[in-house]
Amino acid sequence: MVDDKTKLELYRLMTLGRAVEDKLFSLYRQGRLLGAIYLGRGQEATEIGAAAALKDGDTLAPTHRDLIAQIAHGIDIHRIFMNHFGRADGPTRGRDGNTHAGDMSKGILYNISMLPDGYPVSTGIALSFKLRKQPQVAMAYCGEGATSRGDWHEALNFASIKQLPVVFIVINNKFAYSSPNETEMVIESVTARAPGYAMKSATVDGNDVIAVHEAATEAVERARGGGGPTLIEAKTMRMLGHAGHDPADYVPEELLKEWEEKDPIKAYKQRLLDESVLDEAKIAAIDEEHKAAVEEAATMAEAAPLPDGSEVSDGVYH
Numbered sequence: 001m002v003d004d005k006t007k008l009e010l011y012r013l014m015t016l017g018r019a020v021e022d023k024l025f026s027l028y029r030q031g032r033l034l035g036a037i038y039l040g041r042g043q044e045a046t047e048i049g050a051a052a053a054l055k056d057g058d059t060l061a062p063t064h065r066d067l068i069a070q071i072a073h074g075i076d077i078h079r080i081f082m083n084h085f086g087r088a089d090g091p092t093r094g095r096d097g098n099t100h101a102g103d104m105s106k107g108i109l110y111n112i113s114m115l116p117d118g119y120p121v122s123t124g125i126a127l128s129f130k131l132r133k134q135p136q137v138a139m140a141y142c143g144e145g146a147t148s149r150g151d152w153h154e155a156l157n158f159a160s161i162k163q164l165p166v167v168f169i170v171i172n173n174k175f176a177y178s179s180p181n182e183t184e185m186v187i188e189s190v191t192a193r194a195p196g197y198a199m200k201s202a203t204v205d206g207n208d209v210i211a212v213h214e215a216a217t218e219a220v221e222r223a224r225g226g227g228g229p230t231l232i233e234a235k236t237m238r239m240l241g242h243a244g245h246d247p248a249d250y251v252p253e254e255l256l257k258e259w260e261e262k263d264p265i266k267a268y269k270q271r272l273l274d275e276s277v278l279d280e281a282k283i284a285a286i287d288e289e290h291k292a293a294v295e296e297a298a299t300m301a302e303a304a305p306l307p308d309g310s311e312v313s314d315g316v317y318h
């Protein structure tokens, strides 16, 4: 059971995530960002619902598309804007202009490749938690496209053999770049593979934040209690192109229309209104708060200095 306080917090995080991404998209379109953008519009329920099940000290391995999940695990949104503006005092000191930035002080790994390096790395982290008898959990995200790679399977196999405290989240958003599900796999659900690793699994509606949060909370608690790993597949839809440059002409319009109706924030807002957890005044106040926070972070980042050209190779392996 998710209590009202948590329900409200999930709403606050989902709407903050969308406000951050909307601002990034607008800045990108105006040519004011230095790199690419990979947005998770339409995936907010999964991004937030799963990561919000973690506690301080747990680790999160996001992919390129999981900025919002990072917000649920405590990243300061200034870091997101500083990195996208490529600023000297940002997380990658201007070496990267998009999503390869987390916050190790919060246990948020810097995403390397999303195909899916976070899986074996999180499995290793979980092994260290187990060996050190630390009651912490590692959570890794990836897309359904990444599940076709060998390292994904190796991670699941090893995590299961060692019964490690790791939770694997797969965001099935129907596309890997321009490849639809049916060209990626011959099964209906990624979780059909879980029995091959004798792993507990759940397939959930990725647009229902409560369903995702409940499944993730159960998995995190099981992992923390010594019950081993879990695979969770959240079925949702990528509502924008692969990256900011991609108009996604290959996605059928009817499909987008169908999923626009299932927008996770719209549906959740109505649910909380019906349950009297939210009212219109509170919704407006939250929107205002997000708008102010996002504007402040973006303005600050844009005004911050770029790195000095003479330092271009500092901190870079060469």
Ligand SMILES: Cc1ncc(C[n+]2csc(CCOP(=O)(O)OP(=O)(O)O)c2C)c(N)n1
Pocket (backbone or CB within 6 Å): 065, 113, 114, 115, 142, 143, 144, 145, 146, 147, 173, 175, 176, 177, 238, 242
């Ligand atoms: C090792 C490697 N191969 C290919 C790429 C290019 N690439 C980046 S994301 C992506 C598709 C990922 O699809 P999916 O796992 O479904 O995640 P989504 O983008 O849908 O969130 C590809 C092919 C890469 N970054 N790294």
Ligand SMILES: [Mg+2]
Pocket (backbone or CB within 6 Å): 143, 144, 145, 171, 172, 173, 174, 175, 176, 177
């Ligand atoms: Mg995908």
